Every structure is written in structure tokens, then in C-alpha cells.
Amino acid sequence: MDHALAAQLLSRHGIQPxxxxxxxxxxxxxxxxxxxxxxxxxxxxxxxxxxxxATVYNTLNLLVRRGLLKQLVIAEGKVVFDPNVRPHHHFVDxxxxxxxxxxxxxxxxxxxxxxxxxxxxxxxxxxxxxWGRRG
Amino acid sequence: MDHALAAQLLSRHGIQPxxxxxxxxxxxxxxxxxxxxxxxxxxxxxxxxxxxxATVYNTLNLLVRRGLLKQLVIAEGKVVFDPNVRPHHHFVDxxxxxxxxxxxxxxxxxxxxxxxxxxxxxxxxxxxxxWGRRG
DNA sequence: GTTACGGTTTAGACAGCGTCTAATTCGTCT
DNA sequence: AGACGAATTAGACGCTGTCTAAACCGTAAC
Numbered sequence: 001m002d003h004a005l006a007a008q009l010l011s012r013h014g015i016q017p018x019x020x021x022x023x024x025x026x027x028x029x030x031x032x033x034x035x036x037x038x039x040x041x042x043x044x045x046x047x048x049x050x051x052x053x054a055t056v057y058n059t060l061n062l063l064v065r066r067g068l069l070k071q072l073v074i075a076e077g078k079v080v081f082d083p084n085v086r087p088h089h090h091f092v093d094x095x096x097x098x099x100x101x102x103x104x105x106x107x108x109x110x111x112x113x114x115x116x117x118x119x120x121x122x123x124x125x126x127x128x129x130x131w132g133r134r135g
Numbered sequence: 136m137d138h139a140l141a142a143q144l145l146s147r148h149g150i151q152p153x154x155x156x157x158x159x160x161x162x163x164x165x166x167x168x169x170x171x172x173x174x175x176x177x178x179x180x181x182x183x184x185x186x187x188x189a190t191v192y193n194t195l196n197l198l199v200r201r202g203l204l205k206q207l208v209i210a211e212g213k214v215v216f217d218p219n220v221r222p223h224h225h226f227v228d229x230x231x232x233x234x235x236x237x238x239x240x241x242x243x244x245x246x247x248x249x250x251x252x253x254x255x256x257x258x259x260x261x262x263x264x265x266w267g268r269r270g
Numbered sequence: 271g272t273t274a275c276g277g278t279t280t281a282g283a284c285a286g287c288g289t290c291t292a293a294t295t296c297g298t299c300t
Numbered sequence: 301a302g303a304c305g306a307a308t309t310a311g312a313c314g315c316t317g318t319c320t321a322a323a324c325c326g327t328a329a330c
Contacts, residue, residue: 018296018307038287052309057288076208077316078287091253106250109260110243118226121264125244129256153278153325173316187280192317212287213316 001030013066023048024059029068029083034099036078074099074126089124093131100131136165148201158183159194164203164218169234171213209234209261224259228266235266 006025007017015021023044028035035043041056060081063069070082074090075097082101089102107125141160142152150156158179163170170178176191195216198204205217209225210232217236224237242260 016306020308036287050308054289054310055308058308073209073211076214077212079211091255094256102250107247108245110245112242112260112262115237115241115262117267118262119265120226120262121229123260123262125258125260127247127250127253127255127258130254132252151277155279171316185279189281189318190279193279 001026009068013068015062015066020048020051020055021059021062023051024056025063025068028060028063028081031083032101034072034075034080034082036075036080038078040081072099087122087124089127091127091129091131094128095130098131102127136161144203148203150197150201155183155186155190156194156197158186159191160198160203163195163198163216166218167236169207169210169215169217171210171215173213175216207234222257222259224262226262226264226266229263230265233266237262 003022003026006022006029009029010017010021010025017025024040027043028040033039037057037060038053040060041051041053044056045051060069064071064081067085068083070085072080072082072090074080074092080099084101086104088104089107091100091102092098093100102125109123109125112120112123138157138161141157141164144164145152145156145160152160159175162178163175168174172192172195173188175195176186176188179191180186195204199206199216202220203218205220207215207217207225209215209227215234219236221239223239224242226235226237227233228235237260244258244260247255247258
């Protein structure tokens with residue numbers, strides 16, 4: 001994602017597009033790698049040494065609050081981020097730990113509405129196994 | 136769960152039933168609270184002060200390896216344990232963070248076998264929302 | 271009963287993730 | 301240039317989890 005588009009997106013969501021926030025946004029809003037916060041810090045700091053860990057964490061949490069990013073609790077020991085904020089499922093490769101998106105329509109979940117006594121705000125299927133094999 | 140039954144279960148799975156392991160098993164194999172490792176340590180240490188954090192972690196990992204317990208990566212920042220090792224789904228209460236089991240048959244997931252190029256070893260639906268409301 | 275042995279437990283050091291704070295820097299407006 | 305609020309920074313801190321080396325069992329042999 002380029003500089004100008006990142007700034008545009010931030011502004012449109014009420015976030016002041018500082019240089020550091022643009023740098024974070026350029027990477028994290030345009031990846032399918034589901035990076036952790038520390039991974040984002042590594043990548044962004046490599047390009048732009050003038051950024052601190054705290055700023056990366058603050059910016060990521062801000063992007064989540066503003067709906068540009070979604071937090072996933074799927075990987076052990078850390079939270080990862082996904083710029084795809086539309087409903088979809090996730091596949092976790094057990095060998096590599098890599099997380100892959102599975103389109104919403106690829107699976108069919110029924111009877112969610114039939115659950116009694118609960119208010120479901122969102123749901124997803126989390127699959128684990130091996131990715132990239134003859135299925 | 137009582138002393139004798141815990142010892143029996145451990146032995147049956149090839150685990151020497153020491154006093155510390157029995158104490159951990161008595162609690163964690165008979166709860167629906169989905170406790171974290173540190174929570175297990177708190178509860179067990181309160182009853183039996185002669186146990187260390189390392190032993191609790193070691194015992195929990197051992198129970199997982201032996202199939203008596205399942206690890207869940209659902210809560211932020213920590214792993215939780217579930218003595219229900221049969222397939223089932225999970226509901227996360229967003230207000231309290233509490234995790235509830237949802238029976239396998241309560242939901243119906245279709246088209247998993249139709250996924251191409253993957254080898255699915257297991258899957259579950261993770262729901263988030265409010266538990267205990269008129270649904 | 272004491273010796274020896276393998277397995278278990280222990281305290282504490284250590285590393286990674288994430289938050290917080292106080293001080294500094296930045297951008298803008300005057 | 302000066303002043304102000306917002307953003308950023310380094311580092312301290314707390315929690316989760318693993319590792320290590322030493323101490324501690326329990327049992328079997330003498």
C-alpha cells in the first residue's frame with residue numbers, strides 16, 4: 001500500500017496520519033500474513049528506524065478500535081492482526097503456525113440462531129491441520 | 136473429583152500419581168471453568184501449599200500429552216485447559232471473558248470436506264457475544 | 271536400617287508479549 | 301520565536317511460560 005492511500009484511510013477514520021502511523025498502516029493494512037504486534041514492529045522498524053515498540057502497539061490498538069483491523073486470538077502466546085474485517089474463517093497450519101483466511105462462503109454453519117439464552121455477536125470456524133496438501 | 140479416582144485416572148494413562156499430580160488432576164479434570172495454568176496454580180496451591188508453579192505447568196503439559204486435557208487458544212495472552220477432550224464448540228462471553236462449552240451437535244458445520252488442498256485434523260466454531268441473555 | 275538409584279519437585283533465573291508512565295519531540299497556530 | 305496539545309519515546313513493569321541445577325522423594329537391594 002502506498003503512502004498517500006494509507007494517509008487517506010487513516011484520515012477517513014478520524015486518525016491523524018503521522019509518519020509513524022502511516023508506516024504501520026502501509027504494512028499492516030496490506031498483508032495477508034496475520035502478523036503479531038512484534039512482527040509488525042520488526043518489519044516497520046526495518047524500513048523506518050525512527051519508531052518505537054510502544055508506538056506500534058498504540059497504533060495497532062487504535063486501528064482495531066477504529067475498525068480498520070481485527071485482532072485474532074488464535075496463535076499461542078500472542079495476538080495477531082488481520083486487515084480483513086469482513087466475516088471469514090481461519091485455518092491454522094499446525095506445522096508452521098501460519099494462519100490462512102478461509103472465505104465465509106466456503107463453509108456453512110447452521111443452527112447458530114437456534115442457540116438459546118445467548119446473544120451471538122460474531123462467530124467463525126477455526127480449523128487446524130495441514131495447509132497445502134492434496135485434500 | 137476425589138483422591139482415589141484422580142490417582143486411578145493418572146495410573147491408567149501411564150502417569151505416576153504423585154501427591155502433586157493428584158492435586159492438579161483433582162481440580163483440572165473436574166472443572167468447566169476453563170482455567171489458565173496460573174489459575175490452576177492458585178487454586179491448587181490454596182489447598183496444598185507444597186507445590187510449585189513449575190510442577191503445575193509440567194503436570195498440565197503432561198496431561199495434555201497423555202490426552203486427558205486439551206489446550207485452547209481462545210483467551211488473550213494465555214492458554215486455557217479443558218478436560219472435555221471430545222469435539223465441541225466454544226462460546227466466549229465478551230463481558231467477563233468466561234468460556235463456555237457448546238455441544239458438538241448444537242451446531243452444524245457443512246462443506247468442511249469440500250475444502251481443497253488442505254488436510255483438516257480438527258475444527259470448532261468459536262462464538263463471541265453475551266452468555267446468559269434471553270436469546 | 272542404610273545405601274543407591276531414577277524419577278519428581280523445587281526455587282529462581284530467564285525470555286517474550288503487552289501495558290504504563292514520565293519526559294521529550296513534533297506540528298500548528300499565533 | 302513562543303506556546304500549546306497531540307504524538308512519540310525509552311524504559312520500567314507485570315504476566316505467562318520455559319529451563320536449569322539442586323534437593324527431595326520412594327523403592328529395591330543389601
